[in-house]
Amino acid sequence: MPVLAVVGGQWGDEGKGKIIDLLAGRAHVVVRAQGGDNAGHTVVNPRGKFALHLVPAGIFNEQTRCLIGPGVALNPEVLLGEMDALAARGVSTDNLVISARAHLVLPYHPMFDHLDEESRGSAAIGTTGRGIGPTYADKVGRVGIVAGDLLHPDRFRAKVKLAVDRKNVQLERVYGKPPINADEIVTTYLGHASRLGRYIAESEPILEQALREGRTILLEGGHGTLLDLDHGTYPYVTSTSCTVGGLLNGAGIGPRHLTTAIGVFKAYQSRVGGGPMPTELVDETGDHIRDVGHEYGTTTGRPRRVGWFDAVAARHSMMVNGFHSIAVTRLDILDDMDEVQVCLGYEIDGQRIDYLPSQIEDLARCRPIYEGMPGWRTSTGDAQDWRDLPKEAQSFVRTIEEGVGAPAGLIGVGQEREKTIFTGALP
């Protein structure tokens, strides 16, 4: 009765989508458990290349139920756009289920996201501006509106009116902006509900039945552990918990059901938005990795910050998630490097430390201590087995495994599904 969780071990964009797509073939239920359309996966499979934001990556398998879980912040318009785009390419979304508990992103949430970022000035977080943070802020403030409300027009109308009254006070008095109109929001959202209503359901009985019948459930992570609200580089974090524990909670599955937690790590790392990253490369090597790896934001086109693999940060991830096994993705991006490096410690105030300081002011002062290794200078793209990898690439992966403290069960050597080596270390 396996329950698998696939979680990003770094700052996101680790290539979780590919690993999830690979494992989704065996899953009866795939659950997106947290975050909103501020996260996204790129999936390349025999049906083509797809950018998914809210729809779980199990959607390509018609037998798989794809659940948008209680912990998700759901923008109905974005979801409908994604469903239409999938339908236009012949991918059915009939197996989609939206938890009635998922909180709705309303039009005022992106507005407040932008206003809040503006007011932070140079300390802006670098959010995607999709309104996800303000949606969760309303959830925590107990004034959120959930997907289930869309099934009850009167209830929905009353809740939107109340919320808009409160938002207008803030808009006018704090930000000096014109008020928004509740009726327009209600009309638009009830229009969305006429299409989405049949997908909205109580998700608990679905998961309970799947667990009772011993079905495989895959929990699909968004973002990465170092962006976790509790355990990441606060305040440069996302507004949910994106660890294994956060996924279980966001889906609504008790921890004792978890059988396998897989952490996804790039062979190097990248970060979007602000906040410290000790191994950041602001030199030609960084530019080179960025270009070979096409490390540019999918929606914004912004260059991502790139750096060497940081085993100190990775161990922190390992600790808070308890991964059974890791996936090392994008090994191929380093194929032509003369030398590769892994950060095994930090130096701060003349002392060596091997943990991730909790305060970003301290993390920003940490200097990486690297172990350098010769590169392999040959293509790994055709490797199908551990033994096909050059010995330099093998030692590099071994250094990462030792640094993280977990075996690499999967190694990614290209974008496509089949460009994945299963080492046998996957439980």
Ligand code: GDP
């Ligand atoms: P996610 O949010 O963690 O799923 O990350 P993205 O969707 O941003 O994935 C990063 C990109 O890396 C996508 O375009 C993937 O197709 C691609 N990718 C994943 N694994 C590999 C790999 O092993 N090698 C290469 N070259 N690309 C990969």
